[in-house]
Amino acid sequence: MLPHKKIRILVVDDEPSIRESLSGWLKRSGSEVDTAPDGPTALAKCEATHFDIALIDVKMPEMDGITLLRKLKELDPDTSVLMMTAHGDIQDAVQAIKAGAYDYLLKPFELEELTFTINKMVEMQTLAMENLILKDRLASVTRFENLVGQSPPMLKLYETILDVAKTDATVLITGETGTGKELVARAIHAQSPRCYAPFIAINCGAFTEHLLESELFGHEKGAFTDAKYTKKGRLEMANGGTLFLDEVGDISMKMQIDLLRVLETHEFTRVGGTAVLKSDFRVIAATNQDLQEAIRRKTFRQDLYYRLNVVHIHVPPLRERVEDIPLLAQHFLRRYATEMKKKIDSIHPKALEAMQRYPWPGNVRELENAIERAVVVGKGRQIKLSDLPFLQAAEEGPDYTDLSLEEMERRHIARVLAAKGRNLSHVARVLRINRSTLYEKIKKYGLST
Ligand SMILES: Nc1ncnc2c1ncn2[C@@H]1O[C@H](COP(=O)(O)OP(=O)(O)OP(=O)(O)O)[C@@H](O)[C@H]1O
Ligand SMILES: [Mg+2]
Incomplete structure (x- = not known):
């Protein structure tokens, strides 16, 4: 029997009795079948709709089967073609395969043989399709290098x-x-x-x-x-x-x-x-x-x-695509947990919420650094808000009332450094001081860069 999925087959033969017997058998096997008495009619039908399989006689008066095969492959390369050739015409068979036919049957053939070959063709098509889907999925994963985000x-x-x-x-x-x-x-x-x-x-x-x-x-x-x-x-x-x-x-x-x-x-x-x-x-x-x-x-x-x-x-900026924060956080968590061989695999919902509220002036780099530090200090299988001290502080609201100006300055420079990374000219620009002043302050406060 033919597979469950209804497949569409086109039978092309100039002999009416053959068209009828083949299409009758294929219909009884559960396929959708159409027929054509010659090449031009077949091509017109293929142009109008897709056939999974075309069964084509080689010897036809108006347009021979091989020519039809070539034109059909151009028109719809996804149609698998099975040729029917007369005994002794091995030359035709070879030509057909070269022109892209899946296989050929030598006339006269048993109807079971036809069913068997069509089953194989359908199997091949399914495999090819699965492969395509798989490739497409892989491509969408690797296509954008390491860019994460679905916002x-x-x-x-x-x-x-x-x-x-x-x-x-x-x-x-x-x-x-x-x-x-x-x-x-x-x-x-x-x-x-x-x-x-x-x-x-x-x-x-x-x-x-x-x-x-x-x-x-x-x-x-x-x-x-x-x-x-x-x-x-x-x-x-x-x-x-x-x-x-x-x-x-x-x-x-x-x-x-x-x-x-x-x-x-x-x-x-x-x-x-x-x-x-x-x-x-x-x-x-x-x-x-x-x-x-x-x-x-x-x-x-x-x-x-x-x-x-x-x-x-x-x-x-990251604050304009807040919905990517959980994805990115998870992505960095996986990366750093693997790197540091730690069994941390999730982030506490409270921590995630805090992450989504935080403005991330240093954007994805700042988020990446925060997760990296959390993985270093984290215990247990989950990252908690307490593993992200600056987030916790932001959540609780800052209380700066008993800090000296100097301490404020130290904290501010440390934060900008953490956010902007190693590019000191850039940090200096953000702070609106020159680089040498920045160096002095980094030394004075013992900040790490
Ligand atoms: N969408 C993203 N998905 C995954 N990682 C990201 C993404 N965006 C940035 N990162 C990571 O964040 C860090 C900073 O990214 P990148 O160096 O490309 O930023 P940048 O815009 O060039 O920053 P700068 O202006 O400071 O040079 C890198 O470690 C990068 O891998
Ligand atoms: Mg850069």
Whole structure:
């Protein structure tokens, strides 16, 4: 007997008696059957509706079976085709298989043989479908690297990532610190045709102008005192791949001019060199600064801004996607518990609620750090509110009335450091003090960075 699912079969034969006997048998076996006396009629029917299986006679006057098979495969590749050939026409059979038929039956055949083959075809189709579904599921898990989140803004972000990944357009990613800008950049690269070539990141804020220049463009041996060897720049390394310019708002005015030229021509010379080099890279830039404001302050060039901002992706702060907090918390819990070999696998509802009320100025990075610390101190199988002291304090409402100004300052700097991570220039900017003042205070209060 044929399988339970009603399958749709098209029988194509110019001989009316064969059409009738085959379709009668297949209908009695529980399939939905339609027939066609020739190729053109068959194609018209396949265009109108999908058939799981087509049973096609090779010898037909108007359009032969092999031609029909080819046209049908173009029209609907998911239709499995079973050919019927006359004895002795092994040549036809071989041709049919080559043209994409699943199998062939030699006429005359037993009806049981037909049922048996059709069962196999259906089984194959089911397997292929299951495989597709499985692959699709896997892809949706791995597609966005490690980006976690199912909130509407994140779903929209995934869509944008897929769209821009197909293109070579320059992307500017903005968003507060710790929102996941770098992860987004990596996800674009991973989804793009450039994924097999390198993703080269450079933190433009971490270098002096001089060093940034040699990092980007490379340098020739002897170009400056420390240049003992010729060194390839990141632009060269990114050839074929993606260049990620992180903290692009921190680039000096002079470097902005150089960078603009390179982005326009993809040509450059190494520091101390004369040869003009060419590299094919796609640029993704990121910043947590307000570049429009920087343009007004004349610290960022407008022409460079336009060159970078071809596609703009804004990663929303965590407080605007509160529904992702439990997912993210669970994700980090799993990661750190595994890493530290601790058997903690859940978060107390009170702690989760507190997490969702907290504004997370350091965004996902701050949440990640908080979970990491909670896993370190946590006992038992569940993370409790008491494992997240700053959250507990936020919940209880701060009582600062007996703190000295100095203590307030210490706590505030510690909090900003915890939230903004290791980027001290950024921390200094947030606190509106200069870096050396920040260093002094970090030393004075013995804060860890
Ligand atoms: N959606 C997310 N899912 C999982 N992890 C995330 C997500 N967003 C951010 N993270 C994690 O948070 C941390 C900070 O992310 P990332 O470095 O991409 O942020 P950023 O926006 O580049 O921050 P900054 O502006 O400070 O450089 C990383 O450890 C990253 O893995
Ligand atoms: Mg970053």
